[in-house]
Every structure is written in structure tokens, then in C-alpha cells.
Amino acid sequence: MGARRRREPLSRDRALVAAIALVDAEGIAALTMRRLAADLGVEAMSLYHHLPGKEGLLDGLVDAVVAEIVTAADQAETEAAGGNWRTRLRSRFLAARAVMLRHPWAPALLTSRSTIPGGVYGYYEGILAILIDGGFSYRIAHRALHAFGSLALGFAQEVFQPAAGAEVDADAAEAELAALSAQLPHLAAMVAAELHDATDPTLGWCDSQTEFEFTLDLLFDGLEQARGAAGPAAPRTPA
């Protein structure tokens, strides 16, 4: 209280909130020190009193996303309490995925960072606890963590994402694939067979909920088999 300040003073938190809003709206490329400052009604260099540079800003974004994941996942698992390990892990991963869908820039940012955000340790601790509680050895649980990979944080490795805003040339891509069907018969046949509900006919056209959950179940099935054994059913093929 008291007389209001001439303007709300800057702070690390205010900067991060504005940065997330900016990146959600216009993509990671729009996040510039100058632009962020402008959005805050301030000059670029003022940000340096609250953030240790651009890299620090990006680290802050990552920390924020991880925190959002942890919150969502904890809540989701609370709601799914009492289930078996599959159900509980599913709840966590799908909650994480919901966060990622809100922040499409997050996967690329996460995978580009070279420092591990502090929050993920706790997150993995939670996953690990579920696995151990589910009867897995530390050995298998460790490998399971690796196998989950980015799925644990809510996103699939979409090796080639089709760029936002290229949706209208559906029949153009279809024609292209038809032209290639001579050299790529299986691919053309598969796309033809699968093109019933998909609207975006590129190779990366369906990181849908279905694909995400299918992969998850595939891994869970494999893990279930491996739970007591030394490894997967056929860990080695003869050389």
C-alpha cells in the first residue's frame, strides 16, 4: 500500500512470465532481449539486473516448464492413486504431455539445453519410486528411464515436425505421394490405408494422443515381460 510506484518494478518473475507469454504466442524465435524488454515497457539492458543473460533466461523458461510438469504430474498421480505402476506412470506422462501441448516450443528448448534443470531430479525420483514399488530392479528401472526418454516429459521424439501453418496443401501432398508411389509402394499404401481421419498428410502428421499412448503401452508391455527377467525376451540376436 502507500502511493503506487511510478511503475511496477521489474523482477525475475515478471520477466519470466512475460517471456513465456511471448514464446507461447509467437514462438521461440521471437524471444529477444530487446523484444522482451519492449513487452515489459523497459529497455533491453534493464533485464540484466534481474537475469544473467539470454542463456539464463532460457534456463528460467526450462525451469518454469519443468515446474509446471511436476505440478501437473503430481496432481494427476494423486487422482490415480491406488493404481498399478502402469496406470500411475501413464497418468504422470499424459499430464506432462498436456503441459507440452500448451507450450509447443518446450520440447525443442528442453532438448537443446546442456544443463539439467534442477526440478527433473525430483521428477525422476517419483517415476523411479513407482517402478521400484512395482517390483522392478534398479537395473531394469534404470533402463526403463532411458527407454521412456522424452515420453516421460510428455513429448515424443518428432524427428521432423512439419512446420506450423502448412495445413492447406493436403491434396498437394497427397498428389506428391501418389507420384512417388511407384518408388515407395509400402509408404504410399500405408498412407492410403491410414488416411481416414488424419488431415495433415506428411510423415510427421500424427503425433496424436493415440500414437503417444501406443508407444507408451508398447514400452510398458515390454517392461512387464522384463520385470523379473534379466532383460527383454530376446536381448541379443546372434551375430
Next chain:
Amino acid sequence: MGARRRREPLSRDRALVAAIALVDAEGIAALTMRRLAADLGVEAMSLYHHLPGKEGLLDGLVDAVVAEIVTAADQAETEAAGGNWRTRLRSRFLAARAVMLRHPWAPALLTSRSTIPGGVYGYYEGILAILIDGGFSYRIAHRALHAFGSLALGFAQEVFQPAAGAEVDADAAEAELAALSAQLPHLAAMVAAELHDATDPTLGWCDSQTEFEFTLDLLFDGLEQARGAAGPAAPRTPA
């Protein structure tokens, strides 16, 4: 033959070869139009007579890597001819992985591009052919492709890569984890249990051959189960 030219003329190929050499040696951040030109004994703008800008250069790098993968994978599968679908896919994926190990910058570059390199269509056609030949439906084969994700191109989704050159603080990290063991008991226990042969004790410490193959086998096991069925063993958990 004839009198040697004053200097070897520039070309798209020479530029790409130099770019790959530069990036292999000093990382993707060192790849600058000016720097690349300097390596070629030329001015930056000269590159624009052979390449359509920086993005085009990166596209060229991606195409080159994909071509290398395709070559290696084709050869590997030839050597493994006659095997079952698992063996043949394994050969391809492990060959791709060998390529990635030669170009550590490739995964990040691949996942950051928004256009699909032309060569991957043929690559996926080959994988698809193996799956169909192995008795899978187009439906399951399609989902398998998604499930493989980046594994098909030879790299695991290493969400947090520990930055090159941070190897010496092994016991520092160990001490840190020991300090955290109170709050992260399972994680600490797992690391302690698994820290027999690993030398780089961070969360991302082991994208080793073992983890890669384990994940692969996990997926193969799951797929084997799903081959005739409509999906994984327990595709849905009760809501």
C-alpha cells in the same frame, strides 16, 4: 589436366564437405557463413553463389547425414540378409547409430529442421517393407514407425545431454548426489547400484550401446505381441 587453375573453384559440394568437417571438429555453433568461407579461403558472400543461404546450408548438412545413414543402413541390412524382421531392423538402426556417433551434432540438427529431407522417405520405405514382410499390418507398422521415433535414425532422445568436456568432476557429482540422497533416495540408490562401469555420473550419463539396444528390444518385444492383435496387450487402462 592443362594448367592448374589459380584455385579450386568453389562448389556446393566443396562447401558442404567443409561445413561437415568444421561442425564435426568444432560443433554446430562454429558454423558461420564467414567462418566457413574463411575455411575455404573465400569471402562469405561467395558462398551465396552456391548455397541459398544459411538455412539451405543446414538443409544440405541434413541431406548429407541422411544419405550417410541410408548408405550405412542398406549395407548393414545386406550383410544381415535372411534374418527375421527384428534382426534386419536392428542392423539398420545400429548402422544409423554408428553414423550419429560420427556426427554428434546431427541429432540436434535433425530435430530442429522443419522440412523433411527427401532421403528419409526412401529410408522409411525400407523399414516399412521389413515390417510388412514380417507380417505386420499397415496399421501396426505405422504405429511402430512412430514408436521407433529417433531410434530409427540412430539416436535416442537424450533429453538432457551433459555438455561436452565435463568429465573430470565425477566425484563432485557423486558428492552432490550423496547430499541429495535424503530427498532422492531411489535415485541415489539407483546411481549407487549402477555406478559400476559408468564414468560420467550425471542423469544423461549413459546413452550407451546397451541402453540403445535395450530400448530397441523392448519395442520389438512389444511389437511381437501386437503383431496379430489390434494393439498392445493392454492398450487401455480403465478411466
Next chain:
DNA sequence: AGATCAGCCTTACGTCGTAAGGCAACCATA
């Protein structure tokens, strides 16, 4: 010999991250 042209260079612009230092409003103290 003169014209054409590919290949390379020079110069310059706008944008980026950020180092260095200035200035004005606030607070505690006397």
C-alpha cells in the same frame, strides 16, 4: 578483338547479445 559471363570480392544494413557507465529516485542517517 570485343562481348559475355561466371565467380569472387567489397561495402553496407539491420539485428542480435551484452559491456560500461550515467542519471534519477529512494532510503537511512545526521
Next chain:
DNA sequence: TATGGTTGCCTTACGACGTAAGGCTGATCT
């Protein structure tokens, strides 16, 4: 109330980046 420090923001400036526009040079062709 005067004073001196501190905090918070701004101004200016530098070097690096990608690249647009246009100039020069030497090989090739008629």
C-alpha cells in the same frame, strides 16, 4: 532538512551475425 549511498533503469557502443546490392576480373566464345 541536508547528505551520501544504493537501487533501478537508461544511453551509448562494440563486435558478430546473415545477407542485399553491386563492382571487379579473368576465362570463354564469336
